[in-house]
Amino acid sequence: MRKIHLSYRLQSERPAEARIHNDLIALLLAVRTRGSISAAARELGLSYRHVWGELKNWEATLGQPLIVWERGQAARLTPFADKLLWTEQLAQARLAPQIETLRAELERTLALAFDPEAHVLSLHASHDDALPLLQTYASAHARLHLDIRFCGSVDAIRALNEGRCVLAGFHTRERPAPGSLTARTYQPLLQPGLHKLIGFARRTQGLMLAPGNPRRIDGLKRLAAWKLRFVNRAPGAGTRVLLDELLAEQGLRPAQIHGYDRCEPSHSAVALAVASGHADAGLGTEAAARAHGLDFLPLVTESYHLACLKSAIDQPAVLALRQVLARAAWQSQLAKLPGYTPEASGQVRAMRAVLPWWTFERRRATAAAS
DSSP states (O other), X not given: OOOOOOOOOOOSSOOSSOOOOOHHHHHHHHHHXXXXXXXXXXXXXXXXHHXXXXXXXXHHHHTSOOEEOOTTSOOEEOHHHHHHHHXXXXXXXXXXXXXXXXXXXXXXXXXGGGOTTOEEEEEEEOOOSHHHHHHHHHHHHHSEEEEEEEOOHHHHHHHHHTXXXXXXXXXXXXXXXXXXXXXXXXXXXXXXTTEEEEEEEEEEEEEEEOTXXXXXXXXXXHHHHTTOOEEEXXXXXXXXXXXXXXXXXXXXXXXXXXXXXXXXXXXXXXXXXXXXXXXXXXXXXXXXXXXXXXXXXXXXXXXXXXXXXXXXXXXXXXXXXXXXXXXXXXXXXXXXXXXXXEOSTTOEEXXXXXXXXOOHHHHHHHHHXX
8 A cells, every 4th residue: 555645835826626736647647638658748848758757767666557668659558557547536536625625724824924914923831721712712813823732831841941932831839939849840940031921820720520529539638548549640741740749748659649650641631531430530620620520629729821031022923912811802701711710811920929939139149149
């Protein structure tokens, strides 16, 4: 079975018929229609040598003869070439609606490059239920297109620092304490004067439980004592950092949580594991729990931040996003998501106020002493 490679090209005029072009099929059709290689070459605007060479190359690639090569006779297709031409035309006919849909979607998407009023903004972010809503809203109401890639909070900030995105989405407990695991995780990645924070949302995280909470789970200690099945998030995820911090505060070790090493990539995946009966509990957002019909035990309220470099804070795409976040209509839509409320939405926030482990006076004193 030969493999298929698809490609497309940009041109000034739109062909009436939606087809996927294939050079070999075009050659075979021209030979069949014109009855000779030289006539096929003229129709295609190519040289005889080029067409002859391409047909020979295709025969070698496919391992099948394509042309009946008889001196003094009109060129004709072999039975295999006839069948290949027919099956390709059949496939094109069957796939025409999908090809037309794909062509239209490509045209709509690529039109952004030619629209001076449209913006594209790359965002690596910890998984969050509100971001797809924001993506849809911004595209529909502000011609702002968010290119979102979900990953862990730590990976998102690293991507920002390495220049692989313009914004990084991460979350922390409200005013995380100096010396906390949250502070030790994020402080090395963020620098006052280099990074800026944009307000986004406040959300609730807690234990997602089976409907009716049949295991009578009332917290992490119950999970550990009864060795109930837990499903975790991957290392580097902000929710994993949160769990480790909560365990330490309650005097629990990760080894005491049955399933601590079992990881899922998103809040929705954790919720599905609980809903399907493959786990008794998982840490995640209230929105994900409600979306899958689960019970929810709230544990903490946290802030979801959008970080960017200071040099990007006034770029047109970032400004457009800040304006979208500040709209009352967007904030009203966000507030309908279970467990979510707007928090300084669209505002540039002081890092010291949001992440209070930054004590600039001490930093200046240390720098002066050195």
